[in-house]
Amino acid sequence: xxxxxxxxxxxxxxxxxxxxxxxxxxYCSLRDPVAQMLDLYPNKTNQLSxxxxxxxxxxxxxxxxxxxxxxxxxxxxxxxxxxAMDGESLLGYIHVRSEQSDWGLVEIVWAIAKDMTISNFxxxxxxxxxxxxxxxxxxxxxxxxxxxxxxxxLLNNDGKTANxxxxxxxxxxxxxxxxxxxxxxxxxxxxxxxWGDDLNQL
Amino acid sequence: MEFLTKKQPSKGVVxxxxxxxxxxxxxxxxxxxxxxxxxxxSARLNLDNARDNTSQIYAIGLDTHKVFTSDNxxxxxxxGQVYFTKIHNLTPVPFxxxxxxxxxxxxxxxxxxxxxxxxxxxxxxxxxxxxxxGLEEAIDTNGRLLDYYLGANLGTKLDWGIDFxxxxxxxxxxxxxxxxxxxxLDSIDGSYAVTARISSLSHQNLVIGGSLFNGxxxxxxxxxxxxxxxxxxxxxxxxxxxxxxxxxKELGSFQTEKYALLEFNKTSLNxxxxxxxxxxxxxxxxxxxxxxxxxxxxxxQFTSRFELSLAAMKQVSTSNDFKKKKLARIxxxxxx
Numbered sequence: 001x002x003x004x005x006x007x008x009x010x011x012x013x014x015x016x017x018x019x020x021x022x023x024x025x026x027y028c029s030l031r032d033p034v035a036q037m038l039d040l041y042p043n044k045t046n047q048l049s050x051x052x053x054x055x056x057x058x059x060x061x062x063x064x065x066x067x068x069x070x071x072x073x074x075x076x077x078x079x080x081x082x083x084a085m086d087g088e089s090l091l092g093y094i095h096v097r098s099e100q101s102d103w104g105l106v107e108i109v110w111a112i113a114k115d116m117t118i119s120n121f122x123x124x125x126x127x128x129x130x131x132x133x134x135x136x137x138x139x140x141x142x143x144x145x146x147x148x149x150x151x152x153x154l155l156n157n158d159g160k161t162a163n164x165x166x167x168x169x170x171x172x173x174x175x176x177x178x179x180x181x182x183x184x185x186x187x188x189x190x191x192x193x194x195w196g197d198d199l200n201q202l
Numbered sequence: 203m204e205f206l207t208k209k210q211p212s213k214g215v216v217x218x219x220x221x222x223x224x225x226x227x228x229x230x231x232x233x234x235x236x237x238x239x240x241x242x243x244s245a246r247l248n249l250d251n252a253r254d255n256t257s258q259i260y261a262i263g264l265d266t267h268k269v270f271t272s273d274n275x276x277x278x279x280x281x282g283q284v285y286f287t288k289i290h291n292l293t294p295v296p297f298x299x300x301x302x303x304x305x306x307x308x309x310x311x312x313x314x315x316x317x318x319x320x321x322x323x324x325x326x327x328x329x330x331x332x333x334x335x336g337l338e339e340a341i342d343t344n345g346r347l348l349d350y351y352l353g354a355n356l357g358t359k360l361d362w363g364i365d366f367x368x369x370x371x372x373x374x375x376x377x378x379x380x381x382x383x384x385x386x387l388d389s390i391d392g393s394y395a396v397t398a399r400i401s402s403l404s405h406q407n408l409v410i411g412g413s414l415f416n417g418x419x420x421x422x423x424x425x426x427x428x429x430x431x432x433x434x435x436x437x438x439x440x441x442x443x444x445x446x447x448x449x450x451k452e453l454g455s456f457q458t459e460k461y462a463l464l465e466f467n468k469t470s471l472n473x474x475x476x477x478x479x480x481x482x483x484x485x486x487x488x489x490x491x492x493x494x495x496x497x498x499x500x501x502x503q504f505t506s507r508f509e510l511s512l513a514a515m516k517q518v519s520t521s522n523d524f525k526k527k528k529l530a531r532i533x534x535x536x537x538x
Contacts, residue, residue, distance in 0.1 A: 025342065028267075035369050035372075085275065104436065104437040
């Protein structure tokens with residue numbers, strides 16, 4: 001029996017050293033953010049999914065564009081961008097991304113307008129005690145209507161935290177403001193890099 | 203290559219293959235578009251103290267997910283999980299195998315969910331899927347050491363049939379009629395299962411669900427009603443499932459069954475480490491004592507491809523006078 005356990009441990013260690021990134025969850029557990037999409041686009045009648053792969057190259061592009069930032073391992077692998085439709089009319093885009101925080105992963109469902117500005121967002125997973133503050137209109141206004149460049153201008157020189165104006169406007173939810181800002185930037189960047197060509201053809 | 207010839211392909215494999223092939227010409231997009239696939243391999247070592255037995259389970263398979271679309275709309279999606287599974291010295295022998303050193307192709311999930319109906323019409327799922335009952339509905343346990351004992355409670359975890367499901371503004375529901383044949387695409391000796399669950403939205407920090415089950419599987423008629431909840435705070439989770447019901451193993455003599463599961467879990471800030479402890483209580487009227495179990499376990503995601511899991515189970519009290527179970531399990535899983 002000891003021999004079997006030893007083989008097990010050796011194989012485990014070998015796999016640790018030879019592996020890199022991929023998706024960790026079984027696909028049966030994938031769920032579309034149906035209720036959140038209805039919140040973000042009440043007039044949506046249907047949606048169009050476009051699945052793309054976030055790989056090591058894309059991760060490197062994020063690290064170059066947003067220094068001192070990285071993608072969480074769950075952000076690698078295949079991800080879906082949803083195009084919200086009202087019949088045949090395009091309403092906007094929906095993209096879910098995760099960001100690590102002091103309360104575990106925060107998952108945000110982003111509504112993106114056709115001009116690639118943030119039009120709204122809701123939390124899919126957020127266990128911060130400040131979540132209710134971050135759902136208030138004054139907090140959301142920090143991000144809504146802004147494009148990638150405008151959001152990037154809200155970062156401090158460290159590339160990870162929001163500037164003082166943003167933190168003041170966040171009124172007590174400053175940590176969450178940092179998380180939401182980083183997530184918004186990565187969302188717009190990845191949407192443009194990975195899905196940009198597909199969206200231009202719609 | 204004995205394993206390739208000794209068993210006939212099940213109707214399930216035929217169903218899965220044919221539905222996947224039939225759906226290709228009905229889509230505008232290429233089949234590889236919006237397709238996720240992953241090779242999924244695992245090796246599990248079981249150390250059974252009560253039986254003084256060591257056993258292994260090896261599985262290698264394909265996990266797939268495909269979204270079908272038209273020009274401007276999703277039509278639905280398919281999930282297919284087919285695994286070649288080999289057991290070595292495993293007792294008791296699971297119903298999927300003929301003896302303790304057997305191997306077979308096993309379908310875990312294989313279903314199509316049609317989602318293109320109007321806003322008030324439910325989605326329609328057909329195929330082999332997890333019965334919508336209790337905690338298992340929302341948490342993926344396929345191929346993991348973590349378990350919510352759906353199979354022990356209802357007679358099977360997965361079954362072939364049809365399911366109506368939907369997420370609406372404030373709640374989710376799923377109602378299924380299945381054949382009760384478990385891995386077989388057949389009703390066997392009048393087997394069937396009607397299962398239903400309704401819950402608050404599953405992405406919230408507090409989720410409460412109610413489930414119903416009526417069915418006959420393996421000659422046992424069962425009725426169940428259950429309440430389940432998940433509460434998340436910070437990186438902690440407190441889950442529970444309470445089920446009441448009756449079993450009829452011999453015609454006309456229903457026996458009361460009570461089942462409770464409580465789980466406390468914790469994840470690391472980056473989700474790499476997951477720890478859990480479970481307490482399970484199961485009381486059957488015809489048995490001398492109630493059975494109580496304690497499970498503890500952890501999984502560590504070394505990379506996004508490789509996960510190592512450990513679990514230990516101890517029977518605190520048994521329903522008979524046999525030796526109390528003690529089981530330790532180790533599993534490594536690799537997805538490519």
